[in-house]
Amino acid sequence: MTQDTEDTVRRSIGARRNPASQEAILDAAEAVLRELGIAGFSIEAVARRAKAGKPTIYRWWPHRTGLMLDVYKRFKTARAFPDTGSLRGDLIGFLDNQLVGFWKNSLCGTVYRAVIAEAQTDAGAAEALQAYQAERKAVARQMVERARARGEVPEDADATLIIDLVVSYAWHQLLLGHLEEASTKTEAVVDTVLRGVPGYRA
Amino acid sequence: MTQDTEDTVRRSIGARRNPASQEAILDAAEAVLRELGIAGFSIEAVARRAKAGKPTIYRWWPHRTGLMLDVYKRFKTARAFPDTGSLRGDLIGFLDNQLVGFWKNSLCGTVYRAVIAEAQTDAGAAEALQAYQAERKAVARQMVERARARGEVPEDADATLIIDLVVSYAWHQLLLGHLEEASTKTEAVVDTVLRGVPGYRA
Amino acid sequence: MTQDTEDTVRRSIGARRNPASQEAILDAAEAVLRELGIAGFSIEAVARRAKAGKPTIYRWWPHRTGLMLDVYKRFKTARAFPDTGSLRGDLIGFLDNQLVGFWKNSLCGTVYRAVIAEAQTDAGAAEALQAYQAERKAVARQMVERARARGEVPEDADATLIIDLVVSYAWHQLLLGHLEEASTKTEAVVDTVLRGVPGYRA
Amino acid sequence: MTQDTEDTVRRSIGARRNPASQEAILDAAEAVLRELGIAGFSIEAVARRAKAGKPTIYRWWPHRTGLMLDVYKRFKTARAFPDTGSLRGDLIGFLDNQLVGFWKNSLCGTVYRAVIAEAQTDAGAAEALQAYQAERKAVARQMVERARARGEVPEDADATLIIDLVVSYAWHQLLLGHLEEASTKTEAVVDTVLRGVPGYRA
DNA sequence: GCGTAACCGAGACGGTACGTCGGGTCTTCCG
DNA sequence: CGGAAGACCCGACGTACCGTCTCGGTTACGC
Incomplete structure (x- = not known):
């Protein structure tokens, strides 16, 4: 888990997906779920936590379920x-x-x-x-x-x-x-x- | 289904639960579920439909799940x-x-x-x-x-x-x-x- | 100040105004103003405090201003x-x-x-x-x-x-x-x- | 008074205050006061009238008094x-x-x-x-x-x-x-x- | 080697719904 | 009939998120 390892602001790295942002968003999503539970899981909360813009999240995960499933899959792979x-x-x-x-x-x-x-x-x-x-x-x-x-x-x-x-x-x-x-x-x-x-x- | 059989305004019938209101609320809840589905099911929508005040609904069904379950049970009884x-x-x-x-x-x-x-x-x-x-x-x-x-x-x-x-x-x-x-x-x-x-x- | 001197429930004393209720309501109004301030002053709050029904208050003070003025006057008299x-x-x-x-x-x-x-x-x-x-x-x-x-x-x-x-x-x-x-x-x-x-x- | 001169929906203009919205809200506030008086002045009514979201109003005027004062000042400036x-x-x-x-x-x-x-x-x-x-x-x-x-x-x-x-x-x-x-x-x-x-x- | 396209953060926008509070009215029951 | 009780409808409260948008800025790529 690489939560908040980077204090520096993430910027665009050009016309392509920034892996650091994706990581940060998944980390944040996981942290929010862990700390606030399902009820507290909202795109807003994840964006706040990840210091990401909401559109960045919506761009890559149109449905929040997809985001949850990706969090889930990160665990599953090991098993x-x-x-x-x-x-x-x-x-x-x-x-x-x-x-x-x-x-x-x-x-x-x-x-x-x-x-x-x-x-x-x-x-x-x-x-x-x-x-x-x-x-x-x-x-x-x-x-x-x-x-x-x-x-x-x-x-x-x-x-x-x-x-x-x-x-x-x-x-x-x-x-x-x-x-x-x-x-x-x-x-x-x-x-x-x-x-x-x-x-x-x- | 006794939806809107009464045009007259429902009033309080004293310091006790008004069965007509409860019926109207359950009817409305059912209708909302039928027409708008789960996603469109909100206390607001039910209140609007039932011509009831939101507090009246919250008084008797603190959680909306209870309301859904009651709608569910109305069907179940017959079986x-x-x-x-x-x-x-x-x-x-x-x-x-x-x-x-x-x-x-x-x-x-x-x-x-x-x-x-x-x-x-x-x-x-x-x-x-x-x-x-x-x-x-x-x-x-x-x-x-x-x-x-x-x-x-x-x-x-x-x-x-x-x-x-x-x-x-x-x-x-x-x-x-x-x-x-x-x-x-x-x-x-x-x-x-x-x-x-x-x-x-x- | 005769706040809550009576624990017993006040009942009707027949077809005329019950002075004990009026006293209790004025006492309650005063107490609410003292403790919650103007913002917290509501008929509901006074009724709760006075253990009186809202209609009883509305019967005698159609406007809440009248109630406030009566509280005010109780003080003024002495001066x-x-x-x-x-x-x-x-x-x-x-x-x-x-x-x-x-x-x-x-x-x-x-x-x-x-x-x-x-x-x-x-x-x-x-x-x-x-x-x-x-x-x-x-x-x-x-x-x-x-x-x-x-x-x-x-x-x-x-x-x-x-x-x-x-x-x-x-x-x-x-x-x-x-x-x-x-x-x-x-x-x-x-x-x-x-x-x-x-x-x-x- | 520029009430409703624009039929088009107002949108966000980026991460900064939209002057058109502010104008519309002040216009609406003024209109509500003029037509419904003080008693009818509520944030809800202003929002409805201005076709604005309530949070937009609360964002810029945390207290409704501030909104009233701003309406007041628009007149004052001329004097x-x-x-x-x-x-x-x-x-x-x-x-x-x-x-x-x-x-x-x-x-x-x-x-x-x-x-x-x-x-x-x-x-x-x-x-x-x-x-x-x-x-x-x-x-x-x-x-x-x-x-x-x-x-x-x-x-x-x-x-x-x-x-x-x-x-x-x-x-x-x-x-x-x-x-x-x-x-x-x-x-x-x-x-x-x-x-x-x-x-x-x- | 320079324009441009897509990305990123930020945050405002119009909305919907939340759950709560109080207003004023009504009805029942008790004394 | 008076009074307590409390349910009723209603409307507004202030907040949380939704999903969309525009912005200003930052690369990397293609012409």
């Missing part, structure tokens, strides 16, 4: 997606690292809740979230593909349903503020879902 | 909760009538999405939603209780987990705008979850 | 209007006791400023103030009559002008919040005005 | 302050042009009464009025300085008292709605005050 050798292990790891466990880092959870909330109001946000979800779930379904290759699940297993059930559960607990409880039940959830897949054998 | 004789039938009916199918009535879905979104921003809203959820889920768990009594599921079946998985799936699809798809998969979801319950027999 | 034997002495006493000195009691000044302010906005208040002024000045002009009888001023001395100049000066300093300064200049004011009266001899 | 060659002439001209006679233009009197009233309630308003008064009186005292230079009054004549007495009288009559009567007495007032100055000779 691994390990192949544990079994679908059960993969799914538990997925829940623990990518979903529930990840969101328990308060900022990540806060941001993602905000993104989901925004998507209920704003069509652009909904689209952005849907695109992000589609991409993430496609990646997640690869876990099922691997299991299929290993013979853990039959060829016709519904990968979409499996992933959806797991992700849905995580969302639900996130949105109700029950992450603590959820993190104690990851195994039970995964086991229930897997037992429900016809032809599954550990 | 039945039939005992079909089997847990599978009950859960499918639950999904079709109380959740997915119910929300496909665009207004209901819109309102509930808004309530959930609000709860991510506002603490009071979160509380209201949590209370509502707790109550609804307690009712839903009675379906499992009945199944237990019938011997469909063992004594130690995790009713909370069963209901949570079903509700979570519905929420997820609602929030992503995938209700259409969801309504084609209700049986698959219920079957998967029930097969996942150890000792379940249809 | 004497002595005959010092000379016009100069009378006028100085008038300024010191009835005007500047009286208003320096912060509550009295506050109330009177409020009354004057109100009269600029509200026609009813203006009328009430004008009536009160006419009466007070008529009394004050008697000082000049007495001086005329003593031969201090000629028969054709303009009593109205003399009183007006003195009262005007006091008002002006009151309204500008310069009462302190004014109280050091009462003698200079009176002397200047009296010297200005043709044919005056001490 | 002359002539040197008639004698203190008597100067003071009579002062009363007739700057005070009583000026206020008889109903709008001017209305506005100034409102300003004075406001100053009794609001601390900021009081400050603004005091500042304005101090400045105007300083200018007025120059009439006495000139008379001193001409030898009309002795060196130690109390300029402050002379001006205060004249201004006070005008205020008093303004606030009681007696301007008509006052305008017939300007000479008597000035003569009385001047005769009261020790060592004055015409």
Whole structure:
């Protein structure tokens, strides 16, 4: 985090995007979310904090959801997606690292809740979230593909349903503020879902 | 819908709540949601529409989420909760009538999405939603209780987990705008979850 | 001051004005003015403080100016209007006791400023103030009559002008919040005005 | 009066005050005062009339008194302050042009009464009025300085008292709605005050 | 090597909505 | 009928952000 490392005024660097400004804006957005929460997150607040002009923000993030998602993604990149050798292990790891466990880092959870909330109001946000979800779930379904290759699940297993059930559960607990409880039940959830897949054998 | 059936000005009826005003406000809230959507839903707009003073609304609904929830509940009341004789039938009916199918009535879905979104921003809203959820889920768990009594599921079946998985799936699809798809998969979801319950027999 | 001497709820005493309520309202009005100043003086605040219903206040004081004037008059009654034997002495006493000195009691000044302010906005208040002024000045002009009888001023001395100049000066300093300064200049004011009266001899 | 000469929407002209908006707001304020009187004067009404946002008004006039004073000043500027060659002439001209006679233009009197009233309630308003008064009186005292230079009054004549007495009288009559009567007495007032100055000779 | 296009900060602009306060009216219930 | 209570509609308050705009200034690029 390079917050306020630069006291000097940022200026234009010509007819192209100034990376320093973008960094400063993302830093500020993160800081605002951390300190004021979702309710206090406004373009004005971010601009104030980043010492940036509002139009600069609007130029690059027409919807504030996009800005939130970018903040979210900066965290996400680090997280691994390990192949544990079994679908059960993969799914538990997925829940623990990518979903529930990840969101328990308060900022990540806060941001993602905000993104989901925004998507209920704003069509652009909904689209952005849907695109992000589609991409993430496609990646997640690869876990099922691997299991299929290993013979853990039959060829016709519904990968979409499996992933959806797991992700849905995580969302639900996130949105109700029950992450603590959820993190104690990851195994039970995964086991229930897997037992429900016809032809599954550990 | 008794919108504007009365042209005459509503007055105070003494030192107690005026039911006509409450009705008018709920009617107006519903109409605003229907016509302007979530984004256009504001206390100001409702007050204008209901020809009511803003303080009158704030007096009875300190948080706008409460108002939305009340609009939501007016619809909900009508919906039945039939005992079909089997847990599978009950859960499918639950999904079709109380959740997915119910929300496909665009207004209901819109309102509930808004309530959930609000709860991510506002603490009071979160509380209201949590209370509502707790109550609804307690009712839903009675379906499992009945199944237990019938011997469909063992004594130690995790009713909370069963209901949570079903509700979570519905929420997820609602929030992503995938209700259409969801309504084609209700049986698959219920079957998967029930097969996942150890000792379940249809 | 009989503030809150009664804890018991005041009730109707039949189809006539309840003096206890009137007392309580005047006490409350005074207390509100003392504690919150003019800006905080509202019928609501007085009603809250007096544990009275708003309609009860409106019934007896249709304009809030009337209420303020009644508070003002409760103080005024006590003040004497002595005959010092000379016009100069009378006028100085008038300024010191009835005007500047009286208003320096912060509550009295506050109330009177409020009354004057109100009269600029509200026609009813203006009328009430004008009536009160006419009466007070008529009394004050008697000082000049007495001086005329003593031969201090000629028969054709303009009593109205003399009183007006003195009262005007006091008002002006009151309204500008310069009462302190004014109280050091009462003698200079009176002397200047009296010297200005043709044919005056001490 | 340049009311609504421009149908086109006023926009920002960059990070600086837009004179067109300021003009429009002052015009609107004047119009509202003229048409609705003091009681109908609200920031909301002015904003509506000026087709300006409320924050734009609050940005430049934190207290509504300041706005009234600016309306008042727009009239005042035109009025002359002539040197008639004698203190008597100067003071009579002062009363007739700057005070009583000026206020008889109903709008001017209305506005100034409102300003004075406001100053009794609001601390900021009081400050603004005091500042304005101090400045105007300083200018007025120059009439006495000139008379001193001409030898009309002795060196130690109390300029402050002379001006205060004249201004006070005008205020008093303004606030009681007696301007008509006052305008017939300007000479008597000035003569009385001047005769009261020790060592004055015409 | 010079004009110009796009960027940057700053902040004013017209708006909408917020949540609160008080005004004055009304009705019910109690004594 | 008087009085307490408090709900009602209404309008204004002062504030926060919205998204847009124009400004003055700063490069980097293309002609």
